[in-house]
Amino acid sequence: MTQVILGQFLNGIIVGTLYGIIALGVTLTFGITGIVNFALGQFMMIGAYAAWHLTDITHLPYPIAVALAVVIAGLAGLLSDRALFQFTRNNLVNGLLVSIGLISVIESGAMLLYTATPKNMDFVLSGAWVFGDITLPRMKVATFGVLVVVIALTWAALANTWLGRATRAYAQNPEAAALMGVNTQALQVGVSVYSCALAGLGGAVYASLYSLEPSMGALFILKGVEAAILAGVGNLAGALVGGVILGVTESIGSLFLPTAFRDAYGLIFLVAILLFRPNGLFGGQK
Amino acid sequence: MNPVWLLAPLYLIPAFSQNEVVLTILIFTFILSILAIGFNIVFGYAGQLTMFHGAAFGMGAYGTYLILNKLGISFWLALLPTFAGILLLSLLVGWICFKFQLREFYFAVVTLAFSELARLVVLNWNSVTNGTLGLLVLDKPTLWLPWVGVMKIEGTRAWYLLALSSLLVVAAFSRVLVCSWIGRNFAAIRLNEELAQTLGINTFRYKLLAFTISNVLAGFAGALFGFYTNYIEPSQLSITQSLDAIAMVLLGGVGSILGPVVGALLLTGLPHVIEFSAELRAAAYGAILILVILVMPRGVVGLFSRWRHVS
Numbered sequence: 187m188t189q190v191i192l193g194q195f196l197n198g199i200i201v202g203t204l205y206g207i208i209a210l211g212v213t214l215t216f217g218i219t220g221i222v223n224f225a226l227g228q229f230m231m232i233g234a235y236a237a238w239h240l241t242d243i244t245h246l247p248y249p250i251a252v253a254l255a256v257v258i259a260g261l262a263g264l265l266s267d268r269a270l271f272q273f274t275r276n277n278l279v280n281g282l283l284v285s286i287g288l289i290s291v292i293e294s295g296a297m298l299l300y301t302a303t304p305k306n307m308d309f310v311l312s313g314a315w316v317f318g319d320i321t322l323p324r325m326k327v328a329t330f331g332v333l334v335v336v337i338a339l340t341w342a343a344l345a346n347t348w349l350g351r352a353t354r355a356y357a358q359n360p361e362a363a364a365l366m367g368v369n370t371q372a373l374q375v376g377v378s379v380y381s382c383a384l385a386g387l388g389g390a391v392y393a394s395l396y397s398l399e400p401s402m403g404a405l406f407i408l409k410g411v412e413a414a415i416l417a418g419v420g421n422l423a424g425a426l427v428g429g430v431i432l433g434v435t436e437s438i439g440s441l442f443l444p445t446a447f448r449d450a451y452g453l454i455f456l457v458a459i460l461l462f463r464p465n466g467l468f469g470g471q472k
Numbered sequence: 473m474n475p476v477w478l479l480a481p482l483y484l485i486p487a488f489s490q491n492e493v494v495l496t497i498l499i500f501t502f503i504l505s506i507l508a509i510g511f512n513i514v515f516g517y518a519g520q521l522t523m524f525h526g527a528a529f530g531m532g533a534y535g536t537y538l539i540l541n542k543l544g545i546s547f548w549l550a551l552l553p554t555f556a557g558i559l560l561l562s563l564l565v566g567w568i569c570f571k572f573q574l575r576e577f578y579f580a581v582v583t584l585a586f587s588e589l590a591r592l593v594v595l596n597w598n599s600v601t602n603g604t605l606g607l608l609v610l611d612k613p614t615l616w617l618p619w620v621g622v623m624k625i626e627g628t629r630a631w632y633l634l635a636l637s638s639l640l641v642v643a644a645f646s647r648v649l650v651c652s653w654i655g656r657n658f659a660a661i662r663l664n665e666e667l668a669q670t671l672g673i674n675t676f677r678y679k680l681l682a683f684t685i686s687n688v689l690a691g692f693a694g695a696l697f698g699f700y701t702n703y704i705e706p707s708q709l710s711i712t713q714s715l716d717a718i719a720m721v722l723l724g725g726v727g728s729i730l731g732p733v734v735g736a737l738l739l740t741g742l743p744h745v746i747e748f749s750a751e752l753r754a755a756a757y758g759a760i761l762i763l764v765i766l767v768m769p770r771g772v773v774g775l776f777s778r779w780r781h782v783s
Contacts (some may be wrong), residue, residue, distance in 0.1 A: 255543065284766065286719065290761070291762070408584075412585075461568065
């Protein structure tokens with residue numbers, strides 16, 4: 187039993203980092219542009235299909251495919267920002283609706299291009315490491331590593347660089363940041379593109395682990411938003427922790443309680459946290 | 473003039489047009505308008521962005537059918553215990569949310585979580601709800617009419633009249649509500665909750681009231697929807713259902729009586745007017761939504777009248 191629990195625990199952590207990378211995008215976008223981009227799940231889907239297409243059809247090496255997929259998701263993000271989201275800055279409801287419209291558009295596009303049949307990528311990194319009773323598929327460990335490194339780098343960059351300081355300053359007080367010489371326009375575009383690229387990266391690594399379908403994004407954006415709120419919106423390192431907590435709660439919960447309610451355990455946990463800490467686990471008090 | 477009367481001429485349409493497609497689109501419009509009007513009360517007037525109305529919509533459909541089936545009573549009688557159930561559940565969810573002072577985004581996410589929980593219960597309670605397969609509704613509502621006697625609501629025209637009449641009643645109710653002192657208190661809460669509280673308005677009670685009314689109306693719409701389409705499935709409680717209603721309200725115009733109806737008509741009708749495949753239809757739906765939000769942030773009704781709040 188112990189190794190089953192431990193196995194589920196590790197699985198939860200890996201799925202949790204995927205939630206975490208979406209949560210990071212949600213938190214960043216919300217902090218800087220004042221909206222929650224619900225289409226981030228679809229940018230993840232774009233990244234996933236791009237990685238799959240480039241590896242299995244164009245036969246590029248997987249790492250290059252991932253890099254290109256991130257670029258493609260980022261470009262799609264740039265396009266969506268210039269065409270749509272620049273008009274919904276700081277308008278939560280309009281941003282929500284525009285992103286919902288965008289979800290329909292992107293999903294239909296994927297359906298037309300790749301049909302609804304699930305796609306499975308060929309194994310990239312096969313084999314697994316075995317520690318006693320626990321087997322860890324190499325690809326899952328690699329995925330975990332890549333995502334954690336990216337989240338950590340983002341966090342470190344925001345904590346230490348000038349750009350990071352500008353971003354945090356803007357999140358706290360937009361007018362003051364603008365007066366201090368922060369190019370707010372560029373910052374907003376940059377952050378929304380970066381969030382989409384992050385989601386694309388999540389999708390590109392997801393593609394090597396699970397099968398793809400056009401509707402895959404919906405689940406992840408919900409989990410990402412949950413994770414971001416769990417941690418406290420605006421908390422970058424918390425986004426990863428929130429995602430992992432969510433993933434682990436679901437994996438462990440579905441071990442002891444009916445699996446059908448898998449999605450519910452995270453939600454119940456989230457509601458419980460919000461009721462007692464309205465600003466999230468790591469959020470400061472108002 | 474009371475804008476609800478603008479809906480009355482719609483009674484004449486079946487006299488002119490026998491086109492099944494047009495009438496069917498209008499029936500869906502009317503039923504979904506009821507859902508949207510309910511959402512408009514809690515969001516457009518009381519300013520609370522709820523995501524629970526989709527769940528209430530589905531629960532209305534399931535509740536009414538299951539009670540009707542188990543007890544063998546009529547549609548209208550079965551509505552009452554369904555409403556009572558939705559009312560109690562809304563009070564519970566609302567109590568939790570408002571007691572803990574959840575606002576805006578947080579309120580939206582917690583109600584969304586409860587709505588997902590409701591969907592998961594319906595989805596997995598196989599012995600009662602038949603799970604993913606859904607339920608086939610074979611019964612029809614009956615209605616007693618003077619001179620005619622008891623008649624079954626069957627066929628497009630009868631449903632058209634029933635749906636339109638229900639919409640008129642709901643729209644009139646919402647008009648009376650928002651023009652009353654209750655509506656003024658809602659507006660006060662939306663505009664400045666702290667100030668409203670200072671002025672002696674029990675904001676907790678009024679937010680709970682708006683939330684509950686919206687969910688009961690959603691349940692009514694759901695019951696009509698289930699019996700009209702003859703089919704109830706768990707996806708009727710989904711987030712998409714909630715979002716559709718939000719889109720309709722935003723599209724038509726927040727905080728206006730007829731806005732939700734206009735929004736429902738546009739979102740139900742337009743993708744059908746343009747002949748498209750299923751994928752393109754979904755894309756068209758998205759594109760219409762995006763365009764309208766960006767071009768007309770105050771909704772279609774906002775174009776024709778200046779945005780007047782009940783103040």
